[in-house]
Amino acid sequence: MSALVVSDLRKSFGGLHVTKGVNLTIEPGERRLIIGPNGAGKTTLFNLITGELVPDSGRVMLNGQDITRLPSRQRPHLGMARTYQIITLFARNTIVHNVTLALLGLSPLRWNPLIDIKRQSHLTEQARAALEQVGLGHIADRPLAQTSYGERRRVEIAMALAQKPKVLLLDEPFAGLSIDERQDVHRLLMAIPRDVTMVMIEHNMDVALEFAERITLLHFGAVIVEGTRGEVVADPRTREVYLGH
Numbered sequence: 001m002s003a004l005v006v007s008d009l010r011k012s013f014g015g016l017h018v019t020k021g022v023n024l025t026i027e028p029g030e031r032r033l034i035i036g037p038n039g040a041g042k043t044t045l046f047n048l049i050t051g052e053l054v055p056d057s058g059r060v061m062l063n064g065q066d067i068t069r070l071p072s073r074q075r076p077h078l079g080m081a082r083t084y085q086i087i088t089l090f091a092r093n094t095i096v097h098n099v100t101l102a103l104l105g106l107s108p109l110r111w112n113p114l115i116d117i118k119r120q121s122h123l124t125e126q127a128r129a130a131l132e133q134v135g136l137g138h139i140a141d142r143p144l145a146q147t148s149y150g151e152r153r154r155v156e157i158a159m160a161l162a163q164k165p166k167v168l169l170l171d172e173p174f175a176g177l178s179i180d181e182r183q184d185v186h187r188l189l190m191a192i193p194r195d196v197t198m199v200m201i202e203h204n205m206d207v208a209l210e211f212a213e214r215i216t217l218l219h220f221g222a223v224i225v226e227g228t229r230g231e232v233v234a235d236p237r238t239r240e241v242y243l244g245h
């Protein structure tokens with residue numbers, strides 16, 4: 001059974017057709033890169049898959065289950081996680097506290113106004129384990145404000161990993177990072193075990209090529225090339241979209 005299947009997905013904003021019948025099949029354990037120039041419709045596709053946007057038509061299946069109309073907040077319980085920008089989180093609180101809060105947000109306990117987060121040791125342990133996994137275990141008790149941009153990106157990935165996802169969606173995880181920070185994030189993503197399927201969206205083709213075995217090129221809301229890394233790079237349509245010749 002495929003990990004994620006998108007069938008004939010369509011979305012318009014007013015008269016603008018932004019997603020024009022996209023099909024994708026992603027196998028368990030796969031690392032898939034979805035590339036495309038600015039405005040190709042990558043973020044929209046990502047939001048349709050995660051449930052932040054509702055498609056006009058088409059279907060999204062996660063591990064064989066139709067989730068097209070399932071609210072996004074329920075998708076983590078079925079094994080889908082995405083990275084979030086954490087800039088708006090609690091900068092004065094510690095890193096581990098922030099990751100624990102992200103986990104609490106998924107838990108039924110979030111409805112309890114009397115909850116004392118410090119007592120939720122199982123959530124804190126899960127948060128610490130995820131921070132270890134991204135190489136931040138040693139600074140888990142540092143305030144979030146005292147972290148570099150690259151470290152914050154790793155905290156974002158830890159928040160998603162703490163949910164123990166089966167399918168992890170990464171929205172431009174290298175954006176805004178220095179070359180060294182990119183290498184760190186790249187190494188960390190490559191070390192994630194194969195029981196996690198990963199789909200990454202990225203507009204800059206060069207920074208993410210090594211990540212994926214298979215690449216999908218999106219242009220004007222449609223898939224125009226798909227194949228192995230070698231096939232997509234060699235395809236004249238890829239050159240045309242990216243290099244204009």
Ligand SMILES: Nc1ncnc2c1ncn2[C@@H]1O[C@H](COP(=O)(O)OP(=O)(O)OP(=O)(O)O)[C@@H](O)[C@H]1O
Pocket residue numbers: 013016018036037038039040041042043044045203
């Ligand atoms: N909510 C919206 N309302 C109207 N138009 C939208 C909306 N969201 C996206 N669009 C338009 O849809 C098109 C695709 O946008 P999208 O952000 O999905 O592209 P992208 O490939 O992610 O681009 P980038 O690499 O620049 O992030 C753009 O023309 C954008 O202006």
